[in-house]
Amino acid sequence: MAKRRMLIVDDEPDFLRVLMDYFRPLGYVVDAADNLEDALELFQKHKPKVVLLDFKMPIIHGDEFLPVLQGVDPTVRVIVITGFARTEVEEKFKGLGYFAFFEKAGLSLEKVRQKVDEALTD
Numbered sequence: 001m002a003k004r005r006m007l008i009v010d011d012e013p014d015f016l017r018v019l020m021d022y023f024r025p026l027g028y029v030v031d032a033a034d035n036l037e038d039a040l041e042l043f044q045k046h047k048p049k050v051v052l053l054d055f056k057m058p059i060i061h062g063d064e065f066l067p068v069l070q071g072v073d074p075t076v077r078v079i080v081i082t083g084f085a086r087t088e089v090e091e092k093f094k095g096l097g098y099f100a101f102f103e104k105a106g107l108s109l110e111k112v113r114q115k116v117d118e119a120l121t122d
Helices: 013-026 036-046 062-072 086-093 109-121
Strands: 005-009 029-033 050-054 077-082 100-103
Touching: 005 013, 005 036, 013 029, 013 109, 029 036, 036 062, 050 062, 050 109, 062 077, 077 109, 100 109
Parallel strands: 005 029, 005 050, 050 077, 077 100
Antiparallel strands: none
């Protein structure tokens, strides 16, 4: 397993590409999925320490998927990135043990990278 491996889960292809194009040149090993079925398969296969997870996904949302990831690996660090308001999402994720939260509007990729690095070193 690569030390700087991460999984990005988002159903918006353009946003997924932005994140991959940002992290890969910086030396991160990035797996990406646009649906939760593929995300679970990649997570089980590669066991990344960090997952960037969208909240609003088809079929089930990120707050329902986070416990599934934690069931596979309780030490996973999940960073939620969403277009929804912070208060709404924090209520949904309350008590689920996510590592960090970012809104897509005005997102600073540098701040996300800092949180990813923090999650990888904990």
